[in-house]
Amino acid sequence: MAMAMSDSGATRLRRQLESGGFEARLYVKQLSQQSDGDRDLQEHRQRIQALAEETAQNLKRNVYQNYRQFIETAREISYLESEMYQLSHLLTEQKSSLESIPLTLLPAAAAAGAAAASGGEEGGGGAGGRDHLRGQAGFFPTPGGASRDSSGPGEEGKQRTLTTLLEKVEGCRHLLETPGQYLVYNGDLVEYEADHMAQLQRVHGFLMNDCLLVATWLPQRRGMYRYNALYPLDGLAVVNVKDNPPMKDMFKLLMFPESRIFQAENAKIKREWLEVLEETKRALSEKRRREQEEAAAPRAPPQVTSKASNPFEDEEDDEPAVPEVEEEKVDLSMEWIQELPEDLDVCIAQRDFEGAVDLLDKLNHYLEDKPSPPPVKELRAKVDERVRQLTEVLVFELSPDRSLRGGPKATRRAVSQLIRLGQCTKACELFLRNRAAAVHTAIRQLRIEGATLLYIHKLCHVFFTSLLETAREFETDFAGTDSGCYSAFVVWARSAMGMFVDAFSKQVFDSKESLSTAAECVKVAKEHCQQLGDIGLDLTFIIHALLVKDIQGALHNYKEIIIEATKHRNSEEMWRRMNLMTPEALGKLKEEMKSCGVRNFEQYTGDDCWVNLSYTVVAFTKQTMGFLEEALKLYFPELHMVLLESLVEIILVAVQHVDYSLRCEQDPEKKAFIRQNASFLYETVLPVVEKRFEEGVGKPAKQLQDLRNASRLIRVNPESTTSVV
Secondary structure, eight states: OHHHHHHHHHHHHHHHHHSTTOOHHHHHHHHHHHOOSHHHHHHHHHHHHHHHHHHHHHHHHHHHHHHHHHHHHHHHHHHHHHHHHHHHHHHHHHHHHHHHHHHHHHHHHHHHHHHOOOHHHHHHHHHHHHHHHHHHHTSSOOTTOEEEOOSOSSHHHHHHHHHHHHHHEETOGGGGGSTTOOEEEEEEEEEEOTTTOOEEEEEEEEEESSEEEEEEEOTTSTTOEEEEEEEEGGGOEEEEEOOBTTBOSEEEEEETTEEEEEEOSSHHHHHHHHHHHHHHHHHHHHHHHHHHHHHHSOOOOOOOSOTTTOTTHIIIIIHHHHHHHHHTOOOOOSHHHHTHHHHHHHHHHTTOHHHHHHHHHHHHHHTTTSOOOHHHHHHHHHHHHHHHHHHHHHHHHTSTTSOOTTOGGGGHHHHHHHHHTTOHHHHHHHHHHHHHHHHHHHHHTSOOOSOHHHHHHHHHHHHHHHHHHHHHHHHHHTTTSOTHHHHHHHHHHHHHHHHHHHHHHHHHTTTTOOHHHHHHHHHHHHHHHHGGGGGTOOOHHHHHHHHHHHHHHHHHHHHHHHHHHHHHHHHTOOOOOEEOSSHHHHHHHHHHHHHTTOTTGGGGBOSTTEESSOHHHHHHHHHHHHHHHHHHHTOOGGGHHHHHHHHHHHHHHHHHHHHHHHHHOOOHHHHHHHHHHHHHIIIIIHHHHHHHHHHHHSSOOHHHHHHHHHTHHHHHOTTOOOOOO
16 A cells, blocks of 8 residues: 555656756745645655666666667668669669760771771770770779879860769869869778877879869778868978888878878889879979969050051160160079979978968068069968968967977977067967966966965066066067067066956955964065066066055954954953963063063053053053054055054054043042053053054054144143044
8 A cells, every 4th residue: 555655656746856947946835835844855765766776777778779870770771781782883884884885986997887897996996995984994993093184184084084973083173164174093001090190091092283182091892982081282291200120111291280190002103103293293283383473474555556567666675675675583483492392282281380480571672673573473372372371370389279398498489480570569469378378377376375474475486587587588580570579478467467466366355364364465466576677677566556455454444353352351441450360471461562562561560560551551552553453564665654644543543441440530540540551552552553553564553643732732731621633
């Protein structure tokens, strides 16, 4: 019976959770209201957990069943796909055979009609057809081989070759979009991983007259390939890889921004690949050069008048045209100029940035005083494209996404080359952005552990060391450049200081540390900031401006704590002498008062361990002098009035309490004791506060002088009912 009730409860719970209008918050609220105690909630939680586990098991079981069905379906689809490709290949071969038969039978039919001899000529025609079919079918080599295009030189043969290629390689239909494209060379290769030289995959390379197609091998379908990549030849560099057994017969293809390494079957095939690639690239370059020259060649203007009608044209118009043509001639036949675009591609791919910029400087120096005819403009267009690629690589080298290890010196290489390319502003911006990310990362990686002062020591060391290294590296990299870069560095330094102050304030001021700890932390930060003066960088005023608000808040909070503590002690004041019980305690109090600046404290000590002052006045003196000492460590001119007003408020609390007690007390002995405490405050404590403030700030405080002079009213007329405010 209990089991049936449990099953029905679980079913009801499942239906409730699966309902479309279920709201978790409302459900939990209703459940809490209906439950009698923790036990009901625990039982309900166990039921929900059991239901969740049961649902998870059912889900796993369904996924496993669906996964098996998916695998079986995928296998059947693969079989069907293989059969469809085989049928397509057979149909293509049949179509090629049917198209080639009429072409080969035309000469035989003509000979039969003329000589009326049909036997031998028809047999010869059939043999020719079979030979042609063999040439078409033998275009693709057997696995492991390599071959040139065996089709006829005509456009129809080249197009038929390309059509056959499309049937062999999946996903390369876009090749037909380029008119006049045909296959030059193809063969099997093995691709290796560039860094660790580990074998990756078997591929087949198809070299077109303007591009290189790489297709991966499909082992389940013999003779079929899948499209992998297509590289234009004008952006491709070929590098011979030196044999290093067991790694041999390899060559590297460099395509910005990547490179790939392939291994041929033997040294002969590797040599063929290198030769054919260079020949095809050279032919493509020559073809495009001729096309550009033809497009740029000026057309002769139409002859309107003849020489006979204007005999004065010979000397005026014909002779000046010859020097103009001679002036536009620039010798670009030198080998280093012809190979300059390819050399730049190799330098960029091999990260030889210095070599690339040296080549650009050499070209600019050569063309500095020369005119710009169409061949020079064409060369500069090619070079400008390489400059753009080189700039992109250098920008990526300085991006924060790259590794930030190595410090500022790690950026020197890229920065110097950008400056040589005339991109000083971009180099400055990227350098400072990179260093900002490095400083931010270094601050975030600091572990907050131990005392606050220890963390601040680590934070200041990391930040100011990074700032100092960045400033020195900036001065080295950008020496002799536009002075605007230095303005950008000052702006960046201010921004970096803001990042530092955020981390500093969060740990020191937001965590409500004591004023003494905050003062020590600010002192450490100031000392590290002053070290930047060695390189002529003074950021002290910036750190003052960024910290002034937090320090004002800390002084205000600590002032309120002292005032509340003083008022609490005043409320319990009994105006009795202090009894320290032991000589050690009395000696310790003398040392504390001496450290506070009270030199004549001996005259206020009595016999044995008695002190002729109240506990409230002594505690107030120690607390006020402690506040003043810590506040002076935090002092800078912007805090002058804040500190002075805080001191006046604290002192007024004690002065007003003594004034009130002196007027209200009726007992002569207690009144004399109160007057003695007042004398200690006015004649000893206030002058010490005033003197110490003047020493720490460098100028006297008129407000403290006025407060001490106003207190004479109490000493001259102790029976006065007026209050000092």
